[in-house]
Amino acid sequence: MPELPEVETVRRSLLPVILHKPIESVEVHYERILQHITPQEFQARLTGLRFLDLTRRGKYLIFHLERELELVAHLRMTGRLIYCSDSAIAQAKHTSVIFGFGSAGDLRFEDVRKFATLDLVKIGEYEQIKGLAKLGVEPLAEEFTVQFLQEITVNRSATIKGILLDQSKIAGLGNIYADESLFLAKIHPERTGNSLQKKELKRLHQAIQKVLGLAIEGQGTTLRDYRTGFGQEGSFQNELQVYGKKGEKCPRCGVDLEHKKVAGRTSHYCPTCQRE
Numbered sequence: 001m002p003e004l005p006e007v008e009t010v011r012r013s014l015l016p017v018i019l020h021k022p023i024e025s026v027e028v029h030y031e032r033i034l035q036h037i038t039p040q041e042f043q044a045r046l047t048g049l050r051f052l053d054l055t056r057r058g059k060y061l062i063f064h065l066e067r068e069l070e071l072v073a074h075l076r077m078t079g080r081l082i083y084c085s086d087s088a089i090a091q092a093k094h095t096s097v098i099f100g101f102g103s104a105g106d107l108r109f110e111d112v113r114k115f116a117t118l119d120l121v122k123i124g125e126y127e128q129i130k131g132l133a134k135l136g137v138e139p140l141a142e143e144f145t146v147q148f149l150q151e152i153t154v155n156r157s158a159t160i161k162g163i164l165l166d167q168s169k170i171a172g173l174g175n176i177y178a179d180e181s182l183f184l185a186k187i188h189p190e191r192t193g194n195s196l197q198k199k200e201l202k203r204l205h206q207a208i209q210k211v212l213g214l215a216i217e218g219q220g221t222t223l224r225d226y227r228t229g230f231g232q233e234g235s236f237q238n239e240l241q242v243y244g245k246k247g248e249k250c251p252r253c254g255v256d257l258e259h260k261k262v263a264g265r266t267s268h269y270c271p272t273c274q275r276e
């Protein structure tokens, strides 16, 4: 699933090419991507409007439109939002929605697995989008501090891996970047929140920001489906230290990396660098 760096990369790539172009047509090829709205109403409300801005919260993309509307997209497992400068270019097989900009190309929402969603709401009215309404702190924002990490872990007997994946605490971390951050901070994914010392939380805080920053610089991690807003692969898969590398050598100490289920997710770690 695309995580913060991938969604942020899509945002940065699309922003300059979709801004202020009037939406001349809206084609809906997969109705169920639309939440709480019919394709007819969706087309009627969006046609003629322009995108004024594109922001991100956690793994959500928020397209700001004229008439105080916001179009909220979640890519889920395999969603891709791709700008095509020429509408004559053949559509991918699993294209769910196309926003046409006339002679200025189009924006295509492709999704093989069909879990992606689109919500059209009035500015800031997110009650119908539960995950967005309850999102926690942005890990690259100022509010994300060592003290905040301490507050969300101090009395918790849950695993640190589970706490990092909880979107209502920290927004945008998923399996890949949680594992990479824990490795960098030398913390075992099964450590409980209340067992972590201040110096470990400091390392974790630094590791999360470092890993996310480098992954954004690398335009995200493409293991299979993820593409940038221009349909290109990211490069951070080449920089991963532990994720998906069970049986390979730890780049720090050389022992075999392992994986196990933690908080319901396959978690990759070094049994020597990250002690239980």
Ligand SMILES: [Zn+2]
Residues within 6 Å of the ligand: 250, 251, 252, 253, 254, 255, 270, 271, 272, 273, 274
């Ligand atoms: Zn190691």
